[in-house]
Each structure stands twice: as C-alpha cells, then as structure tokens.
Amino acid sequence: MKNIKNIIAALVLLLVAASSLINCKKDNSTTPVTPVKVVIKDTSIVNRFIYGGLKDYYLWTDQVPTLANTKYSNKDTLNVLLNSYKDPQQFFTSLLYQYNTVDKWSFLVNDSATITNWIQGISQTMGYDFMLARIGTAGDLFGFVRYVYKGGPAEKAGIKRGDLFMKVNGTQLNISNYQTLLFTNITYTLSMATITGTKISLNGNTVTTTAITMQENPILLDTVLNVNNLKIGYLVYNGFNSDFDIQLNDVFKKFKTAAIDKLILDLRYNGGGSVQTAKYLASMIYGTATTSVFFKSEYNQLLQNYITSVNGASSLSENFTDRILKTSTNPETPINSLNLTSLYVITSGNTASASELLINGLKPYMQVFSVGTSTVGKYVASWTIKDWIDNNGTVNPKDPYAMQPIVVKIANANGVTDFTSGLAPDFVAQEDIANLIPFGDPTETLLRPVLNKIQGLPLSSISLKSEKLGLKKVTDSQLERPFGRDMHINSLPKLTRN
Secondary structure: OHHHHHHHHHHHHHHHHHHHHHHHHHHHHOOOOOOOOOOOOOOOHHHHHHHHHHHHHOOOHHHOHHHHOHHHHOHHHHHHHHHOOOOHHHHHHHOOOOEOOOEOOOEEEOOHHHHHHHHOOEEEEOOEEEEEEEOOOOOEEEEEEEEEOOOOHHHHOOOOOOOEEEEEOOEEOEOOOHHHHHHOOOEEEEEEEEEEOOEEEEEEEEEEEEOEEEEOOOEEEEEEEEEOOEEEEEEEEOOEOHHHHHHHHHHHHHHHHOOOOEEEEEOOOOOOEEHHHHHHHHHHHOOOOOOOEEEEEEOOHHHHHHHHHHHOHHHHEEEOOOEEOOOOOOOOEEOOOOOOOEEEEEEOOOOOOHHHHHHHHHOOOOEEEEEEOOOOOOOEEEOOEEOEOOOOOOEOOOOOOEEEOEEEEEEOOOOOOOOOOOOOOOEEOOOOOOOOOOOOOOOOOOHHHHHHHHHOOOOOOOOOHHHHHOOOEEEEOOOOOOOOOOEEOOOOOOOOOO
C-alpha cells in the first residue's frame, strides 16, 4: 500500500514539472498578437441626412426606439444601421411612429424642388378637382368635377363644377385603372356623362385637356350675398397658400368696405397649408389683438428644450397679429380685420390641418357655427428639412433629397388638441355629389342651412339625389396628392448636418 502511495506522489510531481516546462517554453516563444480593428464603412449621405433630420426634429422621436436609443451616438454602430437600408424611402418609413396609423402624413422626396412647388400650389395639372364614386356595386367608377382652377386647362376647355365623366381615352374608369388613367397621362380625353332618373350614362360629349404647370389660386370665390337685408360675405377658400396672403387681405378689405353683417367661410375642399397664413386669416376674421394667443406648439422634448432656452417659453405660443410680414415679393401690410363675434364655416371630410387650426383656434374667442361633416382630424404640422451643411441653410449639393416630417403638435388657447376624429359640425349636411350646383347659389345643399341659421330659420335635412342613387365615394384628387392635407410651419433652428 505504501508503495502505491509513493508511485502516485511521484507521478503528480512529474506532471507538475512537465506543465512548468511547457509553460516556460510557451512564454519564451509566443509573439504578442495585435487585435484586428473592424472598420465600418461610412453610409450614404442620404441615409445619414434622414436619420439626423428625424432625430433632431421629428415630433415622435422619443416614441421611436431607433431614434431615441443612445447607442446610435456611436458612429460605427450608427453606420451599421444605416448600411442595412439600400432604399432611402424604406429607411425613412421605418423610422416613422406607427406609420399610416398615427403618422399618416410625413413623407420623403428625391428632389427638394418638389416640396417647394407643392407649398406654393404649383403642379402639373389639368386644372380641376374631382371625386370618384362607384356605379352600383361593381368596380366601375364615374367622376364628378367639384371645381376648376381659374385660368387652367379645364376651365378653358369648358369643364365646370358638376360635370360628370365615365371614360378616359375611351376606357371605362374602374377601381383598378383610375390611377393610371387619371394620374399618369399628360393629355387625355374625358367621355362625359349625365344622370337620368337613377341611371348614369354617357351623353356623347367628350373633352380633351392637356396638363400644364400652374399655380392654383386658393381664393375660388368671394362675394357678398344679400339675404333679407343682411349683407353676408361668402368666401370659398381652398388652401392656405402664403403667396396669396395679400390678395386674401384685399378680399377682407372688400368685405369691410361693404360693411358685411356676417361671414361664411367655405372650407369644404381646403386641405390646409401654411400655419402663418392661418394666423393671418384668423386675425382678419376676429381681430388684431396681438396679446391674445391663437395657438400653442409642442415639439419633441429635446427640440422644445432648445427653443425655450433660446427664445423663452412664450415662443411656444403664436398670437393674433396686426400685420402681414414683409417677404421678398410683398411689403409689410396692415391686416384688414372685420372684428367679428361669430363665424359660419362649411366643412367636409376634405377639411384638414390648417383649416382645422383656424376653426379650433377661433373657438375660444368667438362663436363658430359649422355645417357639413366632420373634418379630417389633423392637429399636427410638418416642416421642410433639407440636407443643410452649415447654420446658414446651405444645402448639400450632393444630396437632392428633402423630407416633410411632422414636427409639431398644435393646440388652441384652451389647450384643445388631439381631435383624432376631426371637428364635428354643429349641423350635419352632405354635399349632393349627383347635383353639384354653382358656389353661392342659395339652394346649394351646404350653403342653404348656413343661410337658414343666419336668418333664424329651421334647420332641416335636404333630400339628396346622390342618396337615391346609392353613390359611394372611392377617392378624390386631393387624396391622391402627397401634399393634399399638409399643414406646415415656416421656420425652426437649422442644425448643421455632418
């Protein structure tokens, strides 16, 4: 037994000695290994621009993990993310907050001039606004003209509000082909139609139009209606376009000179536009009380902290104004205000953004009576972001992209916002799409109840020809435009892009 213990002890000593020899040999012969540094290549300037712009300005930055995560402050980590997207459009939408559910409005373009033109109301167009509806339960569609642009191809071709059409270039419109037929052709021929009884059919007339690049004048009609010894100003206003601020102010000068008793503002087709123009229009209607808040703004936390630290908390509010600011094309101009205590508004499912801002912003100060249907429910505004390379607004010549993300939420002086279902009318009324008559006609289905309200007459529903026909809306030309329901602000601090 003793011998066995001695043998085991000897073996242990031999193993320890061998291990020591091996380690000594390894230490004497091993060359130190230099770690290999992994280099992450720089990403495209477009993706870097998209990420940086949204991270700084996007309203919902804090709700988007990819934008809020601090790990992407590391250049290499960020490049790995940016390099994983080859398509800038796909990358852009991946960073939006609940895209097409909450954020239904932010968009990216590959040519910044596109957004500039849209803001100014400039586009290649036939010069008319239309809606499409189903014929029966099948997939066939027909179109009806809601209005025509002043001086546009459609007006020159004799097209007018209420005209109906069924075919484009001889092909019946349907749910599958309408986008191709109506939105890709520069020249086309419309086959016109007529409703007889409960049937819509071709009437043998055709109209050919060719699109041109033109600017739509949003002031479609301004007139004074004389109703039972009342002078009623009536304005059909289709977009808050700052290029027409002076002309809009001139309309109110005319109303003021005429000493109108009431004002009807027809916003049924107004999808929005400039926040600043909305402030001007509100001041033209209510008054130039420059100390009264028209609306309040809310940005993402980082941007809001920066704005208030530089300009103070009061910079988050916009007051009514007594003047239109000087621009490169217009002088500073005093506001022509009617100083009204009540306003009558016509709304629809096309009334959006800056139109809703106007209505909501005026409600704390005056009686606003609305007729029509609920508005869209867009209480947020966007801003044009380009790839700036310095704090003077110089744009990167290598990056043609621009984006129009939602950057601010807007509330009225009482804090009312988040009206996701839109602003409900005081009296529900529908436009009779099968019987569109000229704007300003006292019997028109949306104007008539407003005039009754002003006169103190009973408000009652009107039998609509379109209901008897069972017509159902599919889409309209406004919905097919990316900028159709925009509300945009003019300025924010321009931060340098790397």
